[in-house]
Amino acid sequence: MFIGPADRLDGGQINTWHCHACRTDWAIPITHWPVTSGPNCPYCLTEGTCWAALDPDRHGDLWTCHNGHEFVLTPEGIVITPGNEDLSDWAPVWPRSKRDRQDGDAA
Structure with a gap:
């Protein structure tokens, strides 16, 4: 499931995602x-x-x-x-x- 965009501390941007099955969150750099x-x-x-x-x-x-x-x-x-x-x-x-x-x- 798509959570939304976020800013990293180093100034980069990421999209954050969440898996309902395993409850894992992960980020993909934009x-x-x-x-x-x-x-x-x-x-x-x-x-x-x-x-x-x-x-x-x-x-x-x-x-x-x-x-x-x-x-x-x-x-x-x-x-x-x-x-x-x-x-x-x-x-x-x-x-x-x-x-x-x-x-x-x-x-």
């Missing part, structure tokens, strides 16, 4: 790396976005830009921003044609 064909940031429209982690609450991938904005990209290509999880107002769609064919569809 890795950021640049993506050359990722979605543009829906806030500042920068092309410099990085994949951050899987977002189990919204069933998509969490992305960040170098300005600190966060957003989720669903497997359908819908960009979800904080405060608009219900997709009632504004939900830009990242075209499937911009996805990297080598990596396949978004997770």
Whole structure:
């Protein structure tokens, strides 16, 4: 079960998990790396976005830009921003044609 993100003492970030069967807690470091064909940031429209982690609450991938904005990209290509999880107002769609064919569809 996903517990949530946490900050390490050395400044790194982790996702924490818990196993109900054996009652073990463990952490997985969050890795950021640049993506050359990722979605543009829906806030500042920068092309410099990085994949951050899987977002189990919204069933998509969490992305960040170098300005600190966060957003989720669903497997359908819908960009979800904080405060608009219900997709009632504004939900830009990242075209499937911009996805990297080598990596396949978004997770």
